[in-house]
Amino acid sequence: MSFLIAMVMIAPLVAASAGILLRRRARTRDIATMAGLGVAALGSFAILFEVASNGTQVIRVGGWSPTVGIVLVADLFAALVLPIALSIILIVEVFAVGQRRTAWGANPELAGPLLGVLTAGVALAILTGDLFTLFVAFELILVSSYVLLTHQGKRGQIRSGMTYVVMNLFASTLFLFGVAFVYAATGTINIALLAERIPELDAGIRLGIGAWFFVVFGTKAAIFPLFSWLPDSYPTAPTTITAVFAGLLTKIGIYAMIRFHTLTGMDELGPVMLVVAGLTMVVGALGALAQSDVKRILSFHVISQIGYMLMGLGLFSAAGTTGAILFLLHHMPVKTVLFLVGGLIENHEGTSSLDRSGGLAARRPLIAAMFAIPALSLAGLPPFSGFVAKLAVISAAIDEASIGIAVVALAAGALTLLSMTKIWIGVFWGTDADQAEATPAAPNNRRLMTGATALAVAGTLAISLLAGPIFDLSQRAANELRSADLYIDEVTSR
């Protein structure tokens, strides 16, 4: 078991190094990267299986005790998020390999290795049981994503990369401050020990810590009013990169928030979180409506959807946390798929602008279908996973008599549907304004891209179909987080 946990972090790093060493041999390099990411993804499923049947697994790195060393904790929450996160990266890398051979700017050899570093960071962020290691994981993710964003050296990318990196570095600084506050107040940065000690703190200090980390993780998660870095930067990156960002980065922020705030019992922050959640949903949905470019619309949806997860967390009830986890699990693949389809649209139309495309459904029915399914899911329509996730958080809100947020969530759903309709009508219906197909890629590369997208769509359908068992697992994970004692025992005992 400890081998598996180590492997999911080491394999991507090895793949990254191999990718750099083999940078001049495109095919070998791509295979090495995909293999490394594939091994990590497979390992993560094994971890899920192991944790679901045998309970939380803890590794003390280097054998050091939790008071001085680092622990890696694969509890059910981590074990659920990990395989989805790593599978997404793998699928996107396959898609990107297809795309890199056709339409890529400068430095195509760096994309694979950087994805490897990103993967290691994501795995570390999910598995770590230590607040400072979480900071390191965020740094890994930030730096690799920043370089991914800018490595083609296009003007717009470097410009928007500035907003991205400065805001996120500022958030990292705030994170460090937060670590200092926590260490001063409790003498530890181990999350299990924090879960034990933070509830013992004075209310003011406890709330201060909770609110501070709400801002820190909230910036990473792109909640209102801290999301500004996202819509400016995401659409400028190559679509595959954006697909990973959209599927993972903000989700790691909300993941950390769910873990930290639930384990440390920050229930009093609930009302604030719900207000912020409502604002995030509405502002994100309105932002999406204001755009006329597929990638920009989808980027704003990322923000809006974070609101739903925050809403589930902010309810601080068993049903609410379950809903938040389920929403997270549903959202990551669906969002990625939508961006991949956005990449296919761009590849076929030569643009992702709504005004300059049209009539794609008649010419490429498969792309239309692969867009429609995740789009309906994201808008929360049955019978897809988005409906289950939305129903879970909204019914949790009604159980807690939080009617206001339930109404906002439903209204934001209508706005989301409207913006999806906008894409559908703009891209798939109507007539093609300039009729010009983009420079056609070599057929087998397109096949790789289409195949990867189809696989991802199948994945989202599998999540819809298996929503029952996934809900049950989310519920178990939520209960483990909420009662905290189990987590504390697993980490500190032995």
Added chain:
Amino acid sequence: MVLVLLGFHLAGVGMVLALGRRLGIRPLLALGGTAPAISAVWAVVQLIAGSSDRTSMVTWVGGLDLELRFKVDSLALLMTLLVSGIGALVFIYAIGYFNRDTTGGSRFSASLLGFSASMVGLVWADSVWTLFIFWELTSVTSFLLVGHKNQDPSVLAAARRALMITGAGGLILLAGLLVLAQQANTTIISELPAIGGTSGTIAAILVLVGAATKSAQVPFHVWLPGAMAAPTPVSAYLHSATMVKAGVLLLAVTGPAFANVEAFTTLGLAFGLTSMLWGAVGALRQGDAKLILAWGTISQLGLMVTLLALGTGKAVFAAISLLFAHALFKAALFLIVGEVDVRTGTRQIDQLGGLASSMPLSFAAAALAGLSMAGAPPLLGFTAKEAALESLATLDGVQQIVVSVGVGAGSVLTVAYTLRFVFGVFGPGPPTVVAPRRWLMTIPALTLASLGFVGYLVLGWVNDIVRPAAVELNAAADYSLLRWPGLTAPFGASLGILAVGTALGFGVIRRNVGTPEPKGARTADALLDGVLVAASRATGRIQHGSLPVYLTVMAATASLAALPFFTGLDTSGLVLANQPLEMVLAAAILVSATAGAFVGSRLGAALTLGAVGTGVSGLFVLYGAPDLALTQLLVETIVVVGFVIGLGHLAQQFPAASGGWRLTRLAVSVLGGLSVTAALAAAAANSVGQAPLADLKAGAVDEGGGNNIVNVILTDMRALDTLGEVVVLATVALGILALANVRPPEVPG
């Protein structure tokens, strides 16, 4: 069995899509019609065999009570008969409607069959969530079908309008069902208890509004006339016979739960009566035969909603009877309009003439269906209208007056627009050129129209179908349709309605032949576009692209987040400084930092930042950490050198800022500084645990084998963090190399 039938439908969708490239539209439609035909035959067999209820269930998400729960009772069988029977006929009709070489056959056929499947799922549903799932699926498939001819911008607008109104209605319904399920403590429709109280009222209103959007009740009706942009088979099937009945069905099955909720009756009557009258008036204003029918549908649905809102046994019975009769005659009339459209090229009643002789079979069908719609004997529509009037007799007080006047007036107008339709399309006039007959279009229309007459002849059988269905909903609905009611008051009313309606109808046959401005639709579109404009404005304000503003917002938010720390601040334990030298260093740091904020040149700012860092490293020295101080100094030096090199490519001065903006930033900075200070002081003063210094020392010396604790921490205890940071640095190096590799982008211009 119901799952198998649904499986047939899905398999049909799959086959149609799979064979889409090989077959033309007609074979694809024939293939698509198979599943509805099987389903219709099955329903007939069940009705004849009179078999009892059967249920089936598949759990989807047990934790949320999400399940596919189906119950085939008398009502479900009646609805299946309509949905699948008319569905099969519409598929046959569509084969005649489309030309052999029409493209998009697989899209159309698959969507139509997908709709058919969603509709049977909806009528079988016995869980509120099952019902909701299929409800939304009908909205989506309807969107695809309305937008079938999507090269036309007006079609796109109509499809968007229809989806947004029914979609938003779906969300309102979702809220209503959530409240209903919570109050009733069950999601099983057939086990819903009667609920009351404020929650009951809220649930009733939400469900009613949801139903009203789907069943095109005023003011949500504006999507229905636009949806006539769909090919006629779609209009006949979705927008007259089935989908728009979903709202009526929803009210029928949830009616018992809302039996004690006054708002259900009041609001239901308001929707129903308004729609009945406004729809009928709308029908009289249209010059397009298809739009006359569409507005007539709004009116007829209004009558059904009215009856269900009343909720008495007789009213429920009448509503179900009307639903049955309406599906037959309205679908027939739509099919006839489609045939007229295809064979003459127009649907405008002032351009049609002589069709009674050139399309005699269609004329016969239109006459039969029209008489049924007007409520004239000897047709099924007459018996249903009689039942409706009969049910009004049991009311009392103001309600009776209001409802009777409304229904009476609505019925008069119905007779009038029926006459206008039949005589407008088939009446005299300069003969229109008519293309050859297409039998596949004529036969389904004739079949449905004559069923209204056959039904009247075998009224006993019809009663055997309708009565149990109504009794499922309301045990008191044990009535029968009467072939000849005798000389009762309702019969007298019927005769009066027919007489007045006929007089009115002949007066308006050739009036209002243009197509009036669709004001309601315009308003709805303007509303949607208004949302888009408002969204653009709001987003422009929030996402303006200025990084300094973003950062200020972030800093302000973080400072606010730190406010709770102030409550834990205990100034008594604080000392200004441990050593006097600290004060000097702190003052130096403060001065450099303040200078950095005010200095106008970029180079100056870089230097002052360097001074701040140097001051901090001085503090490190005072606290006995010379290695840290050394590192800090190195970093500061490199950073300043880097700045100096990089600044060569930038403007020398910062852009000028307005005074107010500078003040804001100053305030946020001061607040931020105070907050962090207070947070650290308060956290340290209220600590509940001490840093594990002894553990660290013991661990480093005894286990790690090193006397420099910091080194052991970095390379052993927290080696993973160090590894991470090493990778971070390597990645940064890669990024720099990558950018260095890129040739400078051409300056656009």
